[in-house]
Amino acid sequence: MVEETISLQYKIDGGDFKKAGYASSQIKKRLQKLNIHPKVIKKIVIALYEAEINVVAYAYDAVIRIEIGNETVKVKIKDNGPGIQDINQAMEKGYSTASSKIREMGFGAGMGLSNMKKNSDKFDIKSKINEGTEINIINYRINIKNENN
DSSP: OOOOOEEEEEEEETTOTTTTTHHHHHHHHHHHHTTOOHHHHHHHHHHHHHHHHHHHHHOSEEEEEEEEOSSEEEEEEEEESSOOSOHHHHTSTTOOOOOHHHHHTTOOOSOHHHHHHHTOSEEEEEEETTTEEEEEEEEEOOOGGGOOO
């Protein structure tokens, strides 16, 4: 079987809360058209939405790349931003460096990175101070015909 890959790319601008969630909603529609299992779609969309919010809240901009293959959906988020001082601390549920302005908008509860990891089959994060952060997420596709749930 030849691996066919669909590649998609989205640019996210820091501070643009009005457009936050656009990429994840577009990806959701695309995955539904490809008949990917709803459980897999839900995980991907949650992780991607959390990533979009983090970019809008903390970074200057980012590029999101999606590769939809026969067996996996790979998401790569690479931002230009201040970077993360302590990744282990940032991964803790509830830890946040969000400004009061971001919190007043209902964001910055400190669940973004942990939710991304929770909704990923494979999760990797790298960050450099004053350069930015890169997150790689892989989710495995489920064959709907063979699933009993």
